[in-house]
Every structure is written in C-alpha cells, then in structure tokens.
Amino acid sequence: MRLSRYFLPTMKDTPREAEIVSHRLMLRAGMMQQSSAGIYSWLPLGFKVLKRIEQIVREEQNAAGWNEVLMPTIQPADLWRESGRYDDYGKEMLRITDRHERDMLYGPTNEEQITDIFRAHVRSYRELPGRLYHIQWKFRDEVRPRFGVMRGREFLMKDAYSFDIDKDAARLAYNRQFVAYLRTFDRLGLKAIPMAADSGPIGGDMSHEFIILAETGESEVFCHKDWLTTDAVPADVDYEGDLQPIVDACLARYAATDEKHDAASCPVGESDLVHTRGIEVGHIFYFGTKYSAPLGAKVAGPDGKETEVHMGSYGVGVSRLVGGIIEASHDENGIVWPEQVAPFHIGLVNLKVGDSACDAATEDLYAKLGTAGVDVLMDDSSDRPGAKLATMDLIGLPWQIVVGPRGLANGVVEVKNRKTGEREEMSPEAALNRFAG
Amino acid sequence: MRLSRYFLPTMKDTPREAEIVSHRLMLRAGMMQQSSAGIYSWLPLGFKVLKRIEQIVREEQNAAGWNEVLMPTIQPADLWRESGRYDDYGKEMLRITDRHERDMLYGPTNEEQITDIFRAHVRSYRELPGRLYHIQWKFRDEVRPRFGVMRGREFLMKDAYSFDIDKDAARLAYNRQFVAYLRTFDRLGLKAIPMAADSGPIGGDMSHEFIILAETGESEVFCHKDWLTTDAVPADVDYEGDLQPIVDACLARYAATDEKHDAASCPVGESDLVHTRGIEVGHIFYFGTKYSAPLGAKVAGPDGKETEVHMGSYGVGVSRLVGGIIEASHDENGIVWPEQVAPFHIGLVNLKVGDSACDAATEDLYAKLGTAGVDVLMDDSSDRPGAKLATMDLIGLPWQIVVGPRGLANGVVEVKNRKTGEREEMSPEAALNRFAG
Structure with missing residues (x-):
C-alpha cells in the first residue's frame, strides 16, 4: 500500500x-x-x-x-x-x-x-x-x-x-x-x-x-x-x-x-x-x-x-x-506490533521523494516485495525525513526499510527492527532477500 | 468438513x-x-x-x-x-x-x-x-x-x-x-x-x-x-x-x-x-x-x-x-451455487457408512482432496442413501462425488455436476485428479 x-x-x-x-x-x-x-x-x-x-x-x-x-x-x-x-x-x-x-x-x-x-x-x-x-x-x-x-x-x-x-x-x-x-x-x-x-x-x-x-x-x-x-x-x-x-x-x-x-x-x-x-x-x-x-x-x-x-x-x-x-x-x-497481528510487515520509507535514485530503488523494492506476497506500507509522501521515521515508529510495523540518498550512494539501505531498534545496512538486493527469500 | x-x-x-x-x-x-x-x-x-x-x-x-x-x-x-x-x-x-x-x-x-x-x-x-x-x-x-x-x-x-x-x-x-x-x-x-x-x-x-x-x-x-x-x-x-x-x-x-x-x-x-x-x-x-x-x-x-x-x-x-x-x-x-460463492466445492457422499470398502474409499478421497486444498463436505452420516442425495441437491454444492458399494465393486465412483445434472462414472483416482489436479 x-x-x-x-x-x-x-x-x-x-x-x-x-x-x-x-x-x-x-x-x-x-x-x-x-x-x-x-x-x-x-x-x-x-x-x-x-x-x-x-x-x-x-x-x-x-x-x-x-x-x-x-x-x-x-x-x-x-x-x-x-x-x-x-x-x-x-x-x-x-x-x-x-x-x-x-x-x-x-x-x-x-x-x-x-x-x-x-x-x-x-x-x-x-x-x-x-x-x-x-x-x-x-x-x-x-x-x-x-x-x-x-x-x-x-x-x-x-x-x-x-x-x-x-x-x-x-x-x-x-x-x-x-x-x-x-x-x-x-x-x-x-x-x-x-x-x-x-x-x-x-x-x-x-x-x-x-x-x-x-x-x-x-x-x-x-x-x-x-x-x-x-x-x-x-x-x-x-x-x-x-x-x-x-x-x-x-x-x-x-x-x-x-x-x-x-x-x-x-x-x-x-x-x-x-x-x-x-x-x-x-x-x-x-x-x-x-x-x-x-x-x-x-x-x-x-x-x-x-x-x-x-x-x-x-x-x-x-x-x-x-x-x-x-x-x-x-x-x-x-x-511495537507482534509480527502475527501487525497491519503491515514492513514500512518502506523513501526519505527523499523526487530524488530519482531514491524513487527508483524504493519503487523497485516495493514492487518486488509485493510480488513475493510481503505486505508493505510504502511512505511515498513528501514529509520531512524525521517526520517519516517518527510515523513509522509510532505505527509500529515490525520492520522498516529506509531508503535515502546518502545510503544509496554507498549502495545500501537501512533495515531496522522496530522492537530491538537494531539497524543494519545492506544492499537493496540483500534487503529483498531477507524478506522475500 | x-x-x-x-x-x-x-x-x-x-x-x-x-x-x-x-x-x-x-x-x-x-x-x-x-x-x-x-x-x-x-x-x-x-x-x-x-x-x-x-x-x-x-x-x-x-x-x-x-x-x-x-x-x-x-x-x-x-x-x-x-x-x-x-x-x-x-x-x-x-x-x-x-x-x-x-x-x-x-x-x-x-x-x-x-x-x-x-x-x-x-x-x-x-x-x-x-x-x-x-x-x-x-x-x-x-x-x-x-x-x-x-x-x-x-x-x-x-x-x-x-x-x-x-x-x-x-x-x-x-x-x-x-x-x-x-x-x-x-x-x-x-x-x-x-x-x-x-x-x-x-x-x-x-x-x-x-x-x-x-x-x-x-x-x-x-x-x-x-x-x-x-x-x-x-x-x-x-x-x-x-x-x-x-x-x-x-x-x-x-x-x-x-x-x-x-x-x-x-x-x-x-x-x-x-x-x-x-x-x-x-x-x-x-x-x-x-x-x-x-x-x-x-x-x-x-x-x-x-x-x-x-x-x-x-x-x-x-x-x-x-x-x-x-x-x-x-x-x-x-x-445451485455458482462456484465462486459455494459454501463447499464438493459434496462427498458415502452411501453406505459402515461398509469397509465405502468407508475406506470415501475417507481416502476426503483426506487427499483436503490436502490439495479443495473444500469438501463429506456426508459420513447414517442417513438413507436417498435422503443423502436429496440433501446434497438441496444445499447445491457445485459437485458431488458419490461413493457406493455397487460402484466400488466395479472400481468406480459417480461424479455429478449439480447444475447440469450430468453424471460420470470414474475411478476414485480419476475423480481425485479431476478436482485436485
């Protein structure tokens, strides 16, 4: 969605x-x-x-x-x-x-x-x-x-x-x-x-x-x-x-x-x-x-x-x-939703909507996760990055994938576990495999 | 069921x-x-x-x-x-x-x-x-x-x-x-x-x-x-x-x-x-x-x-x-339910509960259809055969598979289309393949 x-x-x-x-x-x-x-x-x-x-x-x-x-x-x-x-x-x-x-x-x-x-x-x-x-x-x-x-x-x-x-x-x-x-x-x-x-x-x-x-x-x-x-x-x-x-x-x-x-x-x-x-x-x-x-x-x-x-x-x-x-x-x-009842499994955040690299990477992940049957909420709004991350924490989806211009320049997105707060950087492909594998 | x-x-x-x-x-x-x-x-x-x-x-x-x-x-x-x-x-x-x-x-x-x-x-x-x-x-x-x-x-x-x-x-x-x-x-x-x-x-x-x-x-x-x-x-x-x-x-x-x-x-x-x-x-x-x-x-x-x-x-x-x-x-x-809204896809009728051949054939079909994800209502009651068939017609499931002693002696069950009334005799295996294939 x-x-x-x-x-x-x-x-x-x-x-x-x-x-x-x-x-x-x-x-x-x-x-x-x-x-x-x-x-x-x-x-x-x-x-x-x-x-x-x-x-x-x-x-x-x-x-x-x-x-x-x-x-x-x-x-x-x-x-x-x-x-x-x-x-x-x-x-x-x-x-x-x-x-x-x-x-x-x-x-x-x-x-x-x-x-x-x-x-x-x-x-x-x-x-x-x-x-x-x-x-x-x-x-x-x-x-x-x-x-x-x-x-x-x-x-x-x-x-x-x-x-x-x-x-x-x-x-x-x-x-x-x-x-x-x-x-x-x-x-x-x-x-x-x-x-x-x-x-x-x-x-x-x-x-x-x-x-x-x-x-x-x-x-x-x-x-x-x-x-x-x-x-x-x-x-x-x-x-x-x-x-x-x-x-x-x-x-x-x-x-x-x-x-x-x-x-x-x-x-x-x-x-x-x-x-x-x-x-x-x-x-x-x-x-x-x-x-x-x-x-x-x-x-x-x-x-x-x-x-x-x-x-x-x-x-x-x-x-x-x-x-x-x-x-x-x-x-x-x-x-912090338990996975079994979470409204979506992943919150996918495009930190900079309008940036072509961010848009392409986010849309690509969204499409592929959807095809794999993973229920994803994609933040494609033009809110400030801080507000987007706060909203994702507020609504408590088990996982967040954060796509930003700085990370992408290094070939990575950030995957965050909402419950533990642990963050991990990985390539978009690795993120995809993590959840759609 | x-x-x-x-x-x-x-x-x-x-x-x-x-x-x-x-x-x-x-x-x-x-x-x-x-x-x-x-x-x-x-x-x-x-x-x-x-x-x-x-x-x-x-x-x-x-x-x-x-x-x-x-x-x-x-x-x-x-x-x-x-x-x-x-x-x-x-x-x-x-x-x-x-x-x-x-x-x-x-x-x-x-x-x-x-x-x-x-x-x-x-x-x-x-x-x-x-x-x-x-x-x-x-x-x-x-x-x-x-x-x-x-x-x-x-x-x-x-x-x-x-x-x-x-x-x-x-x-x-x-x-x-x-x-x-x-x-x-x-x-x-x-x-x-x-x-x-x-x-x-x-x-x-x-x-x-x-x-x-x-x-x-x-x-x-x-x-x-x-x-x-x-x-x-x-x-x-x-x-x-x-x-x-x-x-x-x-x-x-x-x-x-x-x-x-x-x-x-x-x-x-x-x-x-x-x-x-x-x-x-x-x-x-x-x-x-x-x-x-x-x-x-x-x-x-x-x-x-x-x-x-x-x-x-x-x-x-x-x-x-x-x-x-x-x-x-x-x-x-x-x-006569359209398939899309039918409460079950198949009504599986054991005409003679207690007959070991009928019981075995019916239970085997029921188990295998269930495993294949087909939604089956199995009549395992001791009602008379006529009453069972009338009930199946009344509740209108799209297909009926009828297992009886006479058919089984010849190696067949009867498959009936509720809408057209067409009946076809076939082996239990063929019936299974028809619906679970």
Missing part, C-alpha cells in the same frame, strides 16, 4: 481524553476515531489489526472443532424474559422499542439466542456435542466508558457455546476451549495466564479468566515466576485426544488475581512469586443447565428420556485485544 | 412463512433461522456463503482503490440532526435512548458518519481523493419485513464513499465504482445490469441501480437482448486509466426498470427488447455537497480558499445477495 493512497490520519499531540497508553497510541496512530462515548470507528490501520486478530481467533476456534455462525445484534426481549435475565441485567443492557412497540435489545452476550437455535433443531443425544461460536459486535451501556477500546460500549467479541449430555462431556468442551485459548493468545504474541475466576452474572461453577501480563494492566495479579519463562502452549494439539494433562499442568502453576490471592495461604514462596498487573482478554465458563432449564433445551438420551443439556460459554474480547496488545507491547516512540 | 461435526439442520418441509423461493430454500437448507421478524441468525452453511460474497466485494473495492474502515452500528442522533435527516427518516430508523438519555440510532446508512470522519482529519485538496468503505450491519425498521434476507430489518451492506474537489473528480470515483460493480457481480456468478435510477431519499443527480435478472425478482425490467449475451465486464481493469468508455458502452445498451421504461419512447424495437424481472443488488449515487455543506466538510483548494467536497456513496446489499443469488440460481431440487 502506498501511504499516498492510504487514510492514515496520525496525530502529533496526545489527545487529552485518553488516559491510558493504548488509547493514546490508537488515536495518535490514526487507528480509530471516537464516534460517541465508548463507541469508535475503526480507521484502515486499526481495522486491519482487528481483522488479523479476528482471523487468528477464528482459526483456533475452527481447529478446536467449533462451527462458526453469526447471530444478529438485535435480539427479542422475550427470549431474555424466558431466562429471567431481562430484568436482572439492569442499565448495562441497551433496551430498544421497535416501531411496533415490541421490546428488543442490543445483545450484550448470546446465551439465550444460541440456546434458542439449539432447541429449535436438536432433539437427540446422538446430535451432540453442539459446538457453535460467532464473532459479533455487542453492546454494554457502561455508565462511564473509558480507556478507548479497553472498556467501550460497542465491542467485538468472540463467544463460543457448547451443549453436552452431562458435566463430564461438557468438561471435554471446556478443556478444548482452554487449550484453544492458550494457543490463540500465544499466536497473538501474548503471554496469557489462566486464573480461577468468579463466574459473575453468567453463573456456573467452573470458570477461568485468561489474563495477559502488562505493566499498565487494570488488575493486580500474582503468579509463579515460572509463568514468565515456561511455555505453556502445546505446539501441536490433538483435540480428539485427552487434554486434561495440558489443563492440569497449567493450573498446577500458581496464578491468581488480587481478589483470589491470599498472601497467607499462597503456596508459592515470596522469592518465586511475581506481583504484576494484567488485562483480562478471555473468560470461559461452564454453567450446567442454567439456560437449558428455563429455555427448555433438552435432548432424548440413549434411554429415550429427555434431559436438559449442559452448557458452557467461552468469550474472547476481540476489539479489546487490540488495546491489550498495545498495552503489552509499546515503547516511548509508539506501538 | 465432516457432516457429523457440522451443524446443518436441514428441513424436509417448506416453512409456511416463506413466500419466495430463496427464503424457503435458505430455511430448508439450514442456512439461517429467524430470530424475530426480519432478523436472522446465520447458521454455518449460510454464514460461509455470506463470507464468500463479502470477500469478493471486499477484494473488488480494494482493487478499485478504496480503503476499508469499520464504523459502529450505533450512531449519535446529533450527527443526523446536523444533516437534517434525523427527522426526515421516519419510522424506518431504529431510534434508541441510552442510559444517560442521549438520543442514538442504529445506522441505516453512514453518510453522516463518514463525513464526520473526513471533516475531522482532511484539510487540503492535496489529501484528496478520499475513498473509504466498510462492510457493516445496518438496521431499517421495515413496517412489514418479509422475503427472508431479501427485505430484512438487520442486514449486511457494503457502503463506500468518495470525497473529491469537484464534480469532474467525483465522476472518476463514480466510474471506478461503476466498473468495480460490474466486476463484483460478474465474480459472484450474476448478470447485473446498471439502470438509471431515481436517487431517492439519499439525494443527488447521478445514480444507477445494479439489477440482477431473476424470474422471481421483485421488479419488472426491460433491456436490450444484447444484455443476455454480451459480456459487459472488462477482464482486466486499469483503475488509473480512463474508465468512461467502459461506462458509456454499458449505458448505450438499453435497460430500464418499469418506473423508467416508457414503451412509446423506448429506443429498442420490440423484437430486440427483453421484458423480464430483476432484483436490485447495488446502487451508486453522486450527490455533490448534500452532506458536506451542512456538516462543513471543506478543504482548502490550490488557491487557499475553502470549498465543500463533492461526495458519492456506493452500496451493495451483501446479505441480500445471498437470497438474490438463490433467486437467480436454483431448480426444483434446491439451490
């Missing part, structure tokens, strides 16, 4: 309303724009990151055996009256009346709706397990939305659901999602730690939060220092196999949020305990028949008797992750 | 509420389920088709030079008060009050919001042209939603916008979208005909509808018979070049909706005129400064003077297209 044809409205100044670093950087890097309190438009750079994250989440859900569906954003209130949550939910639920005076709502979550789909079609235990997910916008009318996409009102979430004949079968689904989450966050370049959690308003008695470590995180967390060095993520998973050992190994390593941590009873000695901060990016629940009972989601068992299905739900905050990744990966100059 | 792990709740009976064939077939094929009037959940098969269409639309928008963004579904009413449309829109707009008693709405379209983004960032004619689009759910509170996704309340739309210094420049954007639409619908396997249109409530004085021919379509249309045989779509387009000749060649060939057609003044003789039906799937508008003026979207021109930008908007009904394609492509047995 040529910067001259890309809508990237970066800002020099730190926007006043932004209290945390990810919010500041997303606005400064032209990733998004506020539409109203807690509601944002995603501009091209932010949109691309959002889609990369969504795709990784999707691939891991598919790999774990879930079928993707898409439920609508607007739900009928009657369904929530069936479960009893219509009144429970309070003011966070955005309630709507349509032109025929029917009560509707903008879904904050989808347990009722997915149960409605299930009960309409599934009759027999032979059709189990039921494993459905979707990635859809949700709305929670937060009283005080803030921190940008970290606590917005309209937000993108992956929510998966499982339907099983009993708790033992439901645990298999739970374990699959547990492992899928380890893999998902790892692919996103994050260290995510599962921690025992209260199940909150969704209810249930088996529940874990996945928390990524970030010094600027919202919650205090405590974990064994092994978490910082050990890789908990299995490289290759057979989802048909027994996943309990993977789950057990994780849970054996101490980790707890402030609310659950008790210094007196903590099994980890002080020298092995890390006290840091984190951000919740995923939450998994088993909640038995909490929804299947009131909504009448039953199947006939092998003995012909009807039984209420056991359910679980599994959420990942997709739009929140954009902010979460920035909280976990930035420096004083801007964002 | 194994059917045993896929959520495909097909129905034998024609649902009563479905008046048109696409609605009936989408319900019978387990593609979607109604949530409330005019609001649907997309089940796995329908979701996959929706995503295929969306991706083709996206690729052609990107090729034409548009940047993808994503605006939220919930918009502030104040923005629509600025343009004057808040009151104009009437009851089709879903109006919402949030917990702080602020007036919001579920966007039926995004002219105001995209203009708000533009005016916040663009100051100079040098930053033009502005070319942004998104693919997002919209809501129109239809008084009587019907025809399934063809006239739903919550629907997915691609809406693109252009910002230019004057009408001549805006025409270049308009022409790009015109050509992108020809290409998009062609890739979707549709014959889409641009017809001069009234610009309706969006306003403006240059506007075309793109209408696909389908006998079951909602509107009467008239066109020169050349439209049925001539390919209007340029194979390779240079969007930087002059597109006017392509547009002019299209518009020279007569086509008009019932409202615009006048038998007395029609330039086409009766023997050359086709009278048929069609479905609107796209609509493009140029509307000058209709929104930039009230919203104050101005840029400084070369002379330093501020001038209001000239805008256009360009819509494609993505979810509507799922129904539209079915209206244009089905037979008495079910859907």
Whole structure:
C-alpha cells in the first residue's frame, strides 16, 4: 500500500481524553476515531489489526472443532424474559422499542439466542456435542466508558457455546476451549495466564479468566515466576485426544488475581512469586443447565428420556485485544506490533521523494516485495525525513526499510527492527532477500 | 468438513412463512433461522456463503482503490440532526435512548458518519481523493419485513464513499465504482445490469441501480437482448486509466426498470427488447455537497480558499445477495451455487457408512482432496442413501462425488455436476485428479 493512497490520519499531540497508553497510541496512530462515548470507528490501520486478530481467533476456534455462525445484534426481549435475565441485567443492557412497540435489545452476550437455535433443531443425544461460536459486535451501556477500546460500549467479541449430555462431556468442551485459548493468545504474541475466576452474572461453577501480563494492566495479579519463562502452549494439539494433562499442568502453576490471592495461604514462596498487573482478554465458563432449564433445551438420551443439556460459554474480547496488545507491547516512540497481528510487515520509507535514485530503488523494492506476497506500507509522501521515521515508529510495523540518498550512494539501505531498534545496512538486493527469500 | 461435526439442520418441509423461493430454500437448507421478524441468525452453511460474497466485494473495492474502515452500528442522533435527516427518516430508523438519555440510532446508512470522519482529519485538496468503505450491519425498521434476507430489518451492506474537489473528480470515483460493480457481480456468478435510477431519499443527480435478472425478482425490467449475451465486464481493469468508455458502452445498451421504461419512447424495437424481472443488488449515487455543506466538510483548494467536497456513496446489499443469488440460481431440487460463492466445492457422499470398502474409499478421497486444498463436505452420516442425495441437491454444492458399494465393486465412483445434472462414472483416482489436479 502506498501511504499516498492510504487514510492514515496520525496525530502529533496526545489527545487529552485518553488516559491510558493504548488509547493514546490508537488515536495518535490514526487507528480509530471516537464516534460517541465508548463507541469508535475503526480507521484502515486499526481495522486491519482487528481483522488479523479476528482471523487468528477464528482459526483456533475452527481447529478446536467449533462451527462458526453469526447471530444478529438485535435480539427479542422475550427470549431474555424466558431466562429471567431481562430484568436482572439492569442499565448495562441497551433496551430498544421497535416501531411496533415490541421490546428488543442490543445483545450484550448470546446465551439465550444460541440456546434458542439449539432447541429449535436438536432433539437427540446422538446430535451432540453442539459446538457453535460467532464473532459479533455487542453492546454494554457502561455508565462511564473509558480507556478507548479497553472498556467501550460497542465491542467485538468472540463467544463460543457448547451443549453436552452431562458435566463430564461438557468438561471435554471446556478443556478444548482452554487449550484453544492458550494457543490463540500465544499466536497473538501474548503471554496469557489462566486464573480461577468468579463466574459473575453468567453463573456456573467452573470458570477461568485468561489474563495477559502488562505493566499498565487494570488488575493486580500474582503468579509463579515460572509463568514468565515456561511455555505453556502445546505446539501441536490433538483435540480428539485427552487434554486434561495440558489443563492440569497449567493450573498446577500458581496464578491468581488480587481478589483470589491470599498472601497467607499462597503456596508459592515470596522469592518465586511475581506481583504484576494484567488485562483480562478471555473468560470461559461452564454453567450446567442454567439456560437449558428455563429455555427448555433438552435432548432424548440413549434411554429415550429427555434431559436438559449442559452448557458452557467461552468469550474472547476481540476489539479489546487490540488495546491489550498495545498495552503489552509499546515503547516511548509508539506501538511495537507482534509480527502475527501487525497491519503491515514492513514500512518502506523513501526519505527523499523526487530524488530519482531514491524513487527508483524504493519503487523497485516495493514492487518486488509485493510480488513475493510481503505486505508493505510504502511512505511515498513528501514529509520531512524525521517526520517519516517518527510515523513509522509510532505505527509500529515490525520492520522498516529506509531508503535515502546518502545510503544509496554507498549502495545500501537501512533495515531496522522496530522492537530491538537494531539497524543494519545492506544492499537493496540483500534487503529483498531477507524478506522475500 | 465432516457432516457429523457440522451443524446443518436441514428441513424436509417448506416453512409456511416463506413466500419466495430463496427464503424457503435458505430455511430448508439450514442456512439461517429467524430470530424475530426480519432478523436472522446465520447458521454455518449460510454464514460461509455470506463470507464468500463479502470477500469478493471486499477484494473488488480494494482493487478499485478504496480503503476499508469499520464504523459502529450505533450512531449519535446529533450527527443526523446536523444533516437534517434525523427527522426526515421516519419510522424506518431504529431510534434508541441510552442510559444517560442521549438520543442514538442504529445506522441505516453512514453518510453522516463518514463525513464526520473526513471533516475531522482532511484539510487540503492535496489529501484528496478520499475513498473509504466498510462492510457493516445496518438496521431499517421495515413496517412489514418479509422475503427472508431479501427485505430484512438487520442486514449486511457494503457502503463506500468518495470525497473529491469537484464534480469532474467525483465522476472518476463514480466510474471506478461503476466498473468495480460490474466486476463484483460478474465474480459472484450474476448478470447485473446498471439502470438509471431515481436517487431517492439519499439525494443527488447521478445514480444507477445494479439489477440482477431473476424470474422471481421483485421488479419488472426491460433491456436490450444484447444484455443476455454480451459480456459487459472488462477482464482486466486499469483503475488509473480512463474508465468512461467502459461506462458509456454499458449505458448505450438499453435497460430500464418499469418506473423508467416508457414503451412509446423506448429506443429498442420490440423484437430486440427483453421484458423480464430483476432484483436490485447495488446502487451508486453522486450527490455533490448534500452532506458536506451542512456538516462543513471543506478543504482548502490550490488557491487557499475553502470549498465543500463533492461526495458519492456506493452500496451493495451483501446479505441480500445471498437470497438474490438463490433467486437467480436454483431448480426444483434446491439451490445451485455458482462456484465462486459455494459454501463447499464438493459434496462427498458415502452411501453406505459402515461398509469397509465405502468407508475406506470415501475417507481416502476426503483426506487427499483436503490436502490439495479443495473444500469438501463429506456426508459420513447414517442417513438413507436417498435422503443423502436429496440433501446434497438441496444445499447445491457445485459437485458431488458419490461413493457406493455397487460402484466400488466395479472400481468406480459417480461424479455429478449439480447444475447440469450430468453424471460420470470414474475411478476414485480419476475423480481425485479431476478436482485436485
């Protein structure tokens, strides 16, 4: 992509309303724009990151055996009256009346709706397990939305659901999602730690939060220092196999949020305990028949008797992750994208547009990298060199290739690693081979 | 995908509420389920088709030079008060009050919001042209939603916008979208005909509808018979070049909706005129400064003077297209997907699950086709052979490979083309080479 044809409205100044670093950087890097309190438009750079994250989440859900569906954003209130949550939910639920005076709502979550789909079609235990997910916008009318996409009102979430004949079968689904989450966050370049959690308003008695470590995180967390060095993520998973050992190994390593941590009873000695901060990016629940009972989601068992299905739900905050990744990966100059979610792989900077040697070398690299399938953002603007380099650092692409007249006179361009700051001079051909080889 | 792990709740009976064939077939094929009037959940098969269409639309928008963004579904009413449309829109707009008693709405379209983004960032004619689009759910509170996704309340739309210094420049954007639409619908396997249109409530004085021919379509249309045989779509387009000749060649060939057609003044003789039906799937508008003026979207021109930008908007009904394609492509047995949007390329049917020869041959084909990157739905269920074949016809995958004990005894499987109904017997190896060659 040529910067001259890309809508990237970066800002020099730190926007006043932004209290945390990810919010500041997303606005400064032209990733998004506020539409109203807690509601944002995603501009091209932010949109691309959002889609990369969504795709990784999707691939891991598919790999774990879930079928993707898409439920609508607007739900009928009657369904929530069936479960009893219509009144429970309070003011966070955005309630709507349509032109025929029917009560509707903008879904904050989808347990009722997915149960409605299930009960309409599934009759027999032979059709189990039921494993459905979707990635859809949700709305929670937060009283005080803030921190940008970290606590917005309209937000993108992956929510998966499982339907099983009993708790033992439901645990298999739970374990699959547990492992899928380890893999998902790892692919996103994050260290995510599962921690025992209260199940909150969704209810249930088996529940874990996945928390990524970030010094600027919202919650205090405590974990064994092994978490910082050990890789908990299995490289290759057979989802048909027994996943309990993977789950057990994780849970054996101490980790707890402030609310659950008790210094007196903590099994980890002080020298092995890390006290840091984190951000919740995923939450998994088993909640038995909490929804299947009131909504009448039953199947006939092998003995012909009807039984209420056991359910679980599994959420990942997709739009929140954009902010979460920035909280976990930035420096004083801007964002540092992990390669897997970077909006472009390389920022190619022509320091002196109009200089024929610079133009030719940059265009040549751009064309050849593009042919090789490398996603490149080429700065072909007439900004000052300093501004160009600052923008590239701000938007945080993993690599920069800087083409300038002085270097070219010596036959070299500069290749910079955004994360380490390391720079290396090499011929344009060598740079090409580095990335397109 | 194994059917045993896929959520495909097909129905034998024609649902009563479905008046048109696409609605009936989408319900019978387990593609979607109604949530409330005019609001649907997309089940796995329908979701996959929706995503295929969306991706083709996206690729052609990107090729034409548009940047993808994503605006939220919930918009502030104040923005629509600025343009004057808040009151104009009437009851089709879903109006919402949030917990702080602020007036919001579920966007039926995004002219105001995209203009708000533009005016916040663009100051100079040098930053033009502005070319942004998104693919997002919209809501129109239809008084009587019907025809399934063809006239739903919550629907997915691609809406693109252009910002230019004057009408001549805006025409270049308009022409790009015109050509992108020809290409998009062609890739979707549709014959889409641009017809001069009234610009309706969006306003403006240059506007075309793109209408696909389908006998079951909602509107009467008239066109020169050349439209049925001539390919209007340029194979390779240079969007930087002059597109006017392509547009002019299209518009020279007569086509008009019932409202615009006048038998007395029609330039086409009766023997050359086709009278048929069609479905609107796209609509493009140029509307000058209709929104930039009230919203104050101005840029400084070369002379330093501020001038209001000239805008256009360009819509494609993505979810509507799922129904539209079915209206244009089905037979008495079910859907006939064009290859480009088919949810799977091949339906692989094991007629006798449990027969070791059938199981081995089917699993071997499934594994090898998968390795070759062919998207296959394998029916590994224990349904009766007749039911399996009927389901495959119903869901309309372009090809079927049928593995049965009698054929295998002779060393053959049956390959069926869903569209033509042609069947061919060949060895499993030959079938593999046909599709994975």
